[in-house]
Amino acid sequence: xxVTVRQETDPPEALADDxxxxxxxxxALLNREATAAxxxxxxxxxxxxxxxxxRAGEHTQxxxxxxxxxxxxxxxxxxxxxEQMGLAERRPLPSDRRARIVAVTPAGEQxxxxxxxxxxxxxxxxxxxxxxDERVVFMHALGRLACAHEDDLPACCASSLPD
Amino acid sequence: xxVTVRQETDPPEALADDxxxxxxxxxALLNREATAAxxxxxxxxxxxxxxxxxRAGEHTQxxxxxxxxxxxxxxxxxxxxxEQMGLAERRPLPSDRRARIVAVTPAGEQxxxxxxxxxxxxxxxxxxxxxxDERVVFMHALGRLACAHEDDLPACCASSLPD
DNA sequence: TATTGTTATACTCTATAACTATA
DNA sequence: TATAGTTATAGAGTATAACAATA
Numbered sequence: 001x002x003v004t005v006r007q008e009t010d011p012p013e014a015l016a017d018d019x020x021x022x023x024x025x026x027x028a029l030l031n032r033e034a035t036a037a038x039x040x041x042x043x044x045x046x047x048x049x050x051x052x053x054x055r056a057g058e059h060t061q062x063x064x065x066x067x068x069x070x071x072x073x074x075x076x077x078x079x080x081x082x083e084q085m086g087l088a089e090r091r092p093l094p095s096d097r098r099a100r101i102v103a104v105t106p107a108g109e110q111x112x113x114x115x116x117x118x119x120x121x122x123x124x125x126x127x128x129x130x131x132x133d134e135r136v137v138f139m140h141a142l143g144r145l146a147c148a149h150e151d152d153l154p155a156c157c158a159s160s161l162p163d
Numbered sequence: 164x165x166v167t168v169r170q171e172t173d174p175p176e177a178l179a180d181d182x183x184x185x186x187x188x189x190x191a192l193l194n195r196e197a198t199a200a201x202x203x204x205x206x207x208x209x210x211x212x213x214x215x216x217x218r219a220g221e222h223t224q225x226x227x228x229x230x231x232x233x234x235x236x237x238x239x240x241x242x243x244x245x246e247q248m249g250l251a252e253r254r255p256l257p258s259d260r261r262a263r264i265v266a267v268t269p270a271g272e273q274x275x276x277x278x279x280x281x282x283x284x285x286x287x288x289x290x291x292x293x294x295x296d297e298r299v300v301f302m303h304a305l306g307r308l309a310c311a312h313e314d315d316l317p318a319c320c321a322s323s324l325p326d
Numbered sequence: 327t328a329t330t331g332t333t334a335t336a337c338t339c340t341a342t343a344a345c346t347a348t349a
Numbered sequence: 350t351a352t353a354g355t356t357a358t359a360g361a362g363t364a365t366a367a368c369a370a371t372a
Contacts, residue, residue, distance in 0.1 A: 122182075
């Protein structure tokens with residue numbers, strides 16, 4: 001355990017309380033990290049997320065977009081890529097001929113397994129930067145906030161004072 | 164019509180372990196939240212971060228870019244806006260006539276004070292979604308990760324950097 | 327020669343709107 | 350009429366490269 005701490009990047013004290021800024025920095029770090037972890041598999045973190053959600057159940061494209069948190073037109077591009085790579089395919093839904101189910105191909109399943117290994121390792125690396133007792137709390141907190149609605153927040157600014 | 168149920172956003176179980184995806188979702192939430200909190204003041208979260216860092220000390224533009232975590236050309240746009248709004252100004256640095264110090268104007272200081280109130284309220288709202296004992300841990304963990312380097316991570320996959 | 331600030335440009339990402347075929 | 354999927358397009362955001370002034 002190194003006592004000497006890397007101080008190359010000065011922690012800007014004034015921004016330490018800025019929750020939005022902190023999240024932005026950490027988000028960028030995790031994105032670079034996950035992108036690197038998935039590079040060999042030639043998929044991006046987003047493609048991985050879509051593929052993972054698709055494997056979890058038989059979802060239509062609009063469902064998938066809602067679940068992963070993407071615009072439906074943004075999902076289109078990702079799905080085109082995944083289909084092109086042979087990792088997923090659109091299957092007609094008999095009960096509604098407008099809709100399509102996104103299915104994961106065997107190749108996609110195989111890739112997801114390999115991706116899980118890489119991402120588990122990557123996550124462990126990131127969490128290792130935290131004190132042991134903070135890790136599980138951090139993941140739990142993130143999970144809770146990730147499922148939060150705008151509506152769940154107290155209307156701090158919606159009730160702006162009448163001038 | 165379907166009645167709006169709180170279950171619109173199902174916590175997608177399969178993605179609950181995806182650290183990168185979780186951060187992306189939470190980051191998006193906090194961005195919307197901070198943007199809303201700062202809307203009345205007519206500045207974006209990024210402008211606020213730059214202004215805050217500028218107030219913290221006499222920094223040149225390249226320093227400021229490094230501290231806040233922006234590309235220097237990206238910072239240019241933000242600084243142009245801040246200067247246009249009369250919140251900050253570029254001042255020549257006598258010791259190095261190439262460089263410029265970014266200074267916060269009185270109007271900028273005043274705005275920062277009002278912003279702090281709004282953001283403190285906003286942050287409290289977000290943290291209120293977490294169990295009481297998780298809040299301080301969460302902030303601490305974020306602060307630690309925000310200061311982390313790529314190099315601090317165990318080299319799990321980082322053997323090959325992009326080009 | 328290297329660095330600061332700057333501009334112009336290109337590229338990525340994402341959202342908007344419109345269209346089709348079904349319901 | 351409304352909805353699922355699709356396409357084309359525009360916009361914001363960001364990065365890349367080149368340039369002038371200074372070190």
